[in-house]
Amino acid sequence: MIRRYFRHFLESLKSLKRNGWMTVAAISSVTITLILVGIFASVILNTAKLATDLENNVxxxxxxxxxxxxxxxxxxxxxxxxxxxxxxxxxxxxxxxxxxxxxxxxxxxxxxxxxxxxxxxxxxxxxxxxxxxxxxxxxxxxxxxxxxxxxxxxxxxxxxxxxxxxGEVETERIFKLADMVRTWGLAATVLLLLTAVLLISNTIRITIISRSREIQIMRLVGAKNSYIRGPFLLEGAWVGLMGAIAPSALIYFLYRAAFQSLAPSLATQNLSLIPMNVFIPGMIGSLFLVGIVIGSLGSMISMSRFLKI
CATH class of the missing domain: 3.30.70.3040 (Alpha-Beta Plaits)
Incomplete structure (x- = not known):
């Protein structure tokens, strides 16, 4: 079993190198998508934090x-x-x-x-x-x-x-704003993630279509679906992992600059962004996790049509 997973691991790395430009296209797709997800999620999370602070400051x-x-x-x-x-x-x-x-x-x-x-x-x-x-x-x-x-x-x-x-009217507006940010922010984040999965699955599908002949040969020689799927799932995970590197670095530098710029003025109003030592590790970890998950999920969705009997 361990030997089999190790074989899949090596095969996925070879496939990334063998497919060259298609791999670059898939990683680029993940990178662009995760940059949008990271920036949007950063804005939504901190807006929700500020809305909560405003509530508590009433x-x-x-x-x-x-x-x-x-x-x-x-x-x-x-x-x-x-x-x-x-x-x-x-x-x-x-x-x-x-x-x-x-x-x-x-x-x-x-x-x-x-x-x-x-x-x-x-x-x-x-x-x-x-x-x-x-x-x-x-x-x-x-x-x-x-x-x-x-x-x-x-x-x-x-x-x-x-x-x-x-506060009267102002208080009511603050409460409504906080509720709206939480509700629509969560809905928009989920929608963006679903869009990311579909976008990445379509990009990965192109790479798999270019290797459909390889999959057909493996099926003709009797390879099981799980055996065929393994390297592609790992390949999708690698694509997601590598695609998360640039967005993570970008979010780190952008958030650090925004935090250092806005924190002093917000502090005078008893407001604050999410602390860097909490936000940065959590966001970067989430980007890598989301990248790996949607990369693997994209491969699984794309593989489904080729593994149907």
């Missing part, structure tokens, strides 16, 4: 009423005495104890003004001090993106809350 901003004392341990009473604040963290604790809430962060008026100044320019410094028109706020992160609306509605009912913002 937060609820809860603005407290003017003069709120929720963060003050002590307050001044009606007669001017400093006393313990009996409602210290009352709003915070109500929010924190909600089942769907993952985290609550306090943001003072000064912190919000500083953020606006950093984002929109120095003009906002005019509103510092007593001129600050902003409100104290709590920033809520929910356990799941889907629970944003529910939590926002519950928080709005709490006494002392002035306004609740959850």
């Amino acid at each position: 937060r609820i901003n809860v603005y407290l009423r003017e003069g709120a004392t929720d963060q003050k341990k002590e307050v001044v009473n009606d007669v001017g005495e400093t006393v313990k604040n009996e409602s210290y963290l009352a709003i915070f604790n109500q929010i924190k104890n909600m089942e769907e809430v993952a985290d609550v962060t306090y943001s003072s008026k000064e912190e919000q003004l500083q953020h606006l100044t950093d984002t929109l320019g120095e003009t906002w410094k005019l509103f510092s001090g007593d001129a600050n028109p902003l409100y104290e706020a709590y920033i809520i992160e929910t356990k799941t993106p889907e629970s944003v609306k529910k939590v926002a509605a519950e928080v709005a009912k709490i006494d002392g809350v002035s306004e609740v913002r959850d």
Whole structure:
């Protein structure tokens, strides 16, 4: 059995060399197809990753009423005495104890003004001090993106809350975008892979047609279908393997350049591409695996018509 597989292995290598230009044509077909698959899959996977990050970045901003004392341990009473604040963290604790809430962060008026100044320019410094028109706020992160609306509605009912913002239309658009990317991205990737199998099988079929006489002779001398098919399947696997080398190198350099260029700006928005140490090995391994599988599958499909009795 081992000797037989070894014979098939050597025969497949000889066939690649013997068929010269036909082998080059088949490898070129695999290379072009895998380049398209690799680039398309890279875009789809990272778009899905960014869509998921956008979902997870949806937060609820809860603005407290003017003069709120929720963060003050002590307050001044009606007669001017400093006393313990009996409602210290009352709003915070109500929010924190909600089942769907993952985290609550306090943001003072000064912190919000500083953020606006950093984002929109120095003009906002005019509103510092007593001129600050902003409100104290709590920033809520929910356990799941889907629970944003529910939590926002519950928080709005709490006494002392002035306004609740959850992104509204923008939030809905983000969720719809994420679902669309996942659904259509997967469908398009599967369609592209099926197209790749058909394209490569047609290319390999041409090489097999040129050797139909060889197959007929093998059948006349009594060779079994499995014996005839073996070298061709290995040959298809070799074609897929060699066809994956150039796409893998191209994806590596393109993704490294894209990652180094986009990562810093995305990080400022709490977004990120798939890390290189995760994406590169996974994508290159997948390209080689897909190349071998579709090369072998293409050979099998192409051989079927010649092995029919």
